Amino acid sequence: MITTSSALDLANSLLRSCPSCGGATWRAALTTAEVRIVTCAACTLGQTLPPPAESDGGEALSKDAAYYRRFYEEQSEFRRRLTIPMLQVLAEFASTGQILDVGCGLGFFLDVASRHGGYRCVGIDMSTAATDFARCTLGLDVRTGDFSKERFAEVFDAITMNHVLEHISAPVPFLERARTVLAPGGIVVSSSPNFAGWLARALGARWYGLQPSQHVWQFTPASYATLFRRAGFSVLAVRTGSLYYPWGPGWKAPAVWGVARAAAILGHGDNMFLVARRP
Numbered sequence: 382m383i384t385t386s387s388a389l390d391l392a393n394s395l396l397r398s399c400p401s402c403g404g405a406t407w408r409a410a411l412t413t414a415e416v417r418i419v420t421c422a423a424c425t426l427g428q429t430l431p432p433p434a435e436s437d438g439g440e441a442l443s444k445d446a447a448y449y450r451r452f453y454e455e456q457s458e459f460r461r462r463l464t465i466p467m468l469q470v471l472a473e474f475a476s477t478g479q480i481l482d483v484g485c486g487l488g489f490f491l492d493v494a495s496r497h498g499g500y501r502c503v504g505i506d507m508s509t510a511a512t513d514f515a516r517c518t519l520g521l522d523v524r525t526g527d528f529s530k531e532r533f534a535e536v537f538d539a540i541t542m543n544h545v546l547e548h549i550s551a552p553v554p555f556l557e558r559a560r561t562v563l564a565p566g567g568i569v570v571s572s573s574p575n576f577a578g579w580l581a582r583a584l585g586a587r588w589y590g591l592q593p594s595q596h597v598w599q600f601t602p603a604s605y606a607t608l609f610r611r612a613g614f615s616v617l618a619v620r621t622g623s624l625y626y627p628w629g630p631g632w633k634a635p636a637v638w639g640v641a642r643a644a645a646i647l648g649h650g651d652n653m654f655l656v657a658r659r660p
């Protein structure tokens with residue numbers, strides 16, 4: 382429950398100006414036992430209050446090599462399959478060239494993109510454990526560090542970001558940095574959970590994509606596009622898909638599975654892909 386004193390703390394931690402549109406009016410959208418989500422009245426961007434401690438690459442597991450080892454051993458093929466929708470969107474807008482995957486983690490996307498997509502691949506992630514793994518086990522060209530400070534000798538034809546921007550406190554400078562390492566006409570393909578999707582609305586605090594201990598922002602298609610335009614990009618497409626929901630026994634898991642797919646087909650899925658071009 383939000384008490385009066387914690388409500389004051391929340392008010393003090395609110396970022397007054399919306400990073401997507403510059404608006405300054407926020408409306409209560411969702412309250413859980415731990416956090417409140419407020420949305421920008423102008424562009425619908427959601428903000429998690431208080432801001433999550435595990436943001437900007439500071440996730441608790443980022444240095445845990447055993448976690449990543451287990452992750453690889455138990456989920457390798459499953460995680461590779463999950464990269465396919467992103468690769469399909471990328472291939473539609475940039476069928477060849479050199480790509481940079483920002484927040485590449487263990488490197489599953491880059492592994493699939495290089496072996497099956499024919500791309501020349503570079504990755505960067507702040508997790509020492511994940512990037513060690515990507516280099517040593519998958520043999521990928523992956524750097525360890527903060528993307529916003531890294532200096533690249535290369536210029537890229539495309540940048541991919543898979544569930545990254547919702548973790549970044551200052552997303553506009555982050556995207557402006559992305560623009561500078563892209564070739565003219567280069568594209569960004571970025572995915573994030575869709576706070577305006579049907580399942581997000583139906584499940585509220587139980588929605589898997591909320592992740593309030595890590596997600597600074599709860600993006601919607603409108604606020605996502607506004608953010609990229611503010612950072613100097615031309616938005617080419619915003620599409621929705623579905624987060625992963627396993628089929629299971631009983632009626633709840635199949636019901637969620639079905640709604641997730643129907644919503645994605647009808648443009649209200651709870652995952653989204655944005656494609657933007659550097660002018």
Ligand SMILES: [Zn+2]
Nearest residue numbers: 399402421424
């Ligand atoms: Zn806004």
